[in-house]
Amino acid sequence: MKRTGILLALFLVFSLKTLAQEKKITRTGKIVFEASIPAFEEIKAKNETVTCVLNTTTGEIASLVLMKGFRFKVALMEEHFNESYVESDKYPKATLKGTIQGFNANIIGTTPKEFKIKGVLEMHGKSKEINTTAMIKKVGDGFEIISNFDINTDDFNIEIPKVIVKKISKKVTIKTDFLLK
Numbered sequence: 001m002k003r004t005g006i007l008l009a010l011f012l013v014f015s016l017k018t019l020a021q022e023k024k025i026t027r028t029g030k031i032v033f034e035a036s037i038p039a040f041e042e043i044k045a046k047n048e049t050v051t052c053v054l055n056t057t058t059g060e061i062a063s064l065v066l067m068k069g070f071r072f073k074v075a076l077m078e079e080h081f082n083e084s085y086v087e088s089d090k091y092p093k094a095t096l097k098g099t100i101q102g103f104n105a106n107i108i109g110t111t112p113k114e115f116k117i118k119g120v121l122e123m124h125g126k127s128k129e130i131n132t133t134a135m136i137k138k139v140g141d142g143f144e145i146i147s148n149f150d151i152n153t154d155d156f157n158i159e160i161p162k163v164i165v166k167k168i169s170k171k172v173t174i175k176t177d178f179l180l181k
Helices: 002-020 075-085
Strands: 023-036 044-055 060-066 093-101 113-123 126-139 142-152 168-180
Touching: 044 075, 044 142, 044 168, 093 126
Parallel strands: none
Antiparallel strands: 023 044, 023 168, 044 060, 060 093, 093 113, 113 126, 126 142, 142 168
């Protein structure tokens, strides 16, 4: 009986600890990327089904994007993106796992506040450390997190065919917008 009481007490402690780590989430986050070169056709896509989770106690943040969720203005670009560049069947998702440095939910108001995010972006079978800034503000009982950063296609072994290498930038600008509730 004493052993059962100890196990129950441990269960309650771990349960309360888990509840204290409040999480905010979205499954409708937005990511827009652009790899355009001036004077050539726009290379830009948007995905509005991105999942992002924020642990408001620790500042840990994680996001997941399905590569086939990106939508282009031109259907043929979308097909080439999925089949030739990111190889979506082989590498169906990209993830970012990191920490918002100095995150404190109590100091965030309705005016955006700048924070640094350090994490690891995994895409196309490769991992790369990412250091960026994010603007975070309180929206209702949740948070809006907006961030912009650049990646290089070479860091993720994404090959651009020589025929069109002058029409697509190796530097890809990524903009994220998450409303976590």
